[in-house]
Amino acid sequence: MRCLHLLAPCTFTRTSLCASTSTPTLDLEHTEPSAVERALRAADLVFVTGGYAIFLLQHVHRTHLDQILRQAVTSGRPAYVGISAGAALAGPDLHFFRDRQDPGQATSTTGLDLVPLGPRG
Template identity: 60%
Template sequence: MNHGPQRLFLGSAGLGALPAWIASLPTMPSRAALIPTAANPLPSAPYVRAAADLLEAEGMAVDRLDLEHAAPVDVQRVLDRVQVVFVAGGYALFLLQHVRRSGFDRLAAEAVRAGSLAYIGFSAGAALAGPDLSPLHDEDDPGAVTSTAGLGLVPFAVLAHRNWGRAARHDRLAADPDRPCPRVSINDDQAITVTDSHWQIQPSPAYRPPTAPPPPSRPR
């Protein structure tokens, strides 16, 4: 991918707008890194497989990069050969712990800011792009961190899954005068697209793979 403005796609759950966003990138990416780490403590995370399927359907080879078991040299090796990184959701502080330990925070943020790496994040992965992950603290989260500072790629914290009965809490967090940064709440069928310092919320419903064209009929 050519260097230029940073480009991010920050979602809640729906992948529907992602193919068009990928197609809008200056150069069509051929390889992506998928970060499943936030989902590691969960018994099941089918959305990680769904993310891989979509990236592959868009013509990309997918490198799975689990930050829980990666050293900085591993992260650098993968990021050097991909044009897109997809950070899946799950436990936000567990993700943040291994983002820092692996050096992903420094290595990925530098590449995204330079415009050489496009960033896709969902749920915890979307929040990671912001300045602070404190609103995503969960008592069940096994992550151990001394600071909840995120990557700081965008100036706001993404609050995902508004439609899960979280609207009142999200609004309260957004209105908190002591909040460390602005907070943006989105439903599962919405996403935030970012180009440089400009961002917008757009519809992103559940992804439905394109249907294959019917086989050509045989001449009779």
Template identity: 30%
Template sequence: MRLFLASYRFGAHADRLLQLVGTPGRVGLIPNACDAWPAAWQSAVTSDEVPLRRLGFRPEVVDLREYAGAPDRLRATLAGFPLLWVRGGNTFVLRAQFARSGADAVLPALLAEDALVYAGYSAGACLLSPDLHGIEEADDPAEVRPATGVEPRWDGLGLIDRPIVPHVDSPTDPDGICTRLAARFRAEGKPHWALTDDDAVIVDGGAPELLN
């Protein structure tokens, strides 16, 4: 299994993403964490396409809404990409769209086969946690039903053994919400990865490695 999980885009470790992937090529860009904000959806896509192209990748949007109830078709699509890029937004909305499309079963299977690299930041990284409790302090679960037609889920994909708290002590957390959440987890003795916007967690077939 190969994972690149960051707080904000590549953090300070674009080189390690390139090492995981090898030669840059096609990348499936999944922007569904932004589905609750239709007016900003296209600009969110563009904001990720540009830095991906600068690294030499060729991004193609994979909209999970187009695969609701069609996991076999989704698997065929995702298997064609050496890299998936899952951007930030609302973690609960993203989780709901993974469930509606069957991506929550398809993706772990593809990763187990080492068929692709998963790269995600913010919500795209938090999604892989065992559960999403605590994330509601930053992301509103009430946005799920209007955006997806289903109730929010509190289980993550469980591909990592502890939650990721992004944007700690970072400009992308101007109100300090994520910083306080990391402090709460620390006080509770709850294992987690607290990531600044420079940090990332990578998995390359073995134990997770924290990159500061």
């Protein structure tokens, strides 16, 4: 299995589900969109770590990861695993996850909408 570890900006944990030491890791804060797309094409599993949810979303939008990953995962490859902010990203909207300390400046709080995650009315 080819795993891609996407490191969320301001990550609090460096844990990886991808046990191989050769697992590619991309820091979304410092990665260009073309590099994200190339890495996703080669991955069977994408692991997104936690951190500030809106800051993560800002860089997901900047790199177009939301468009690329949503289409790829719903087509069946790669599989998506997220913890903390990475898990929140899989939901339909991250508005609930706003935090005053979060440095993110996302124009939209729309998530990947892969799972029905979030508060219930």
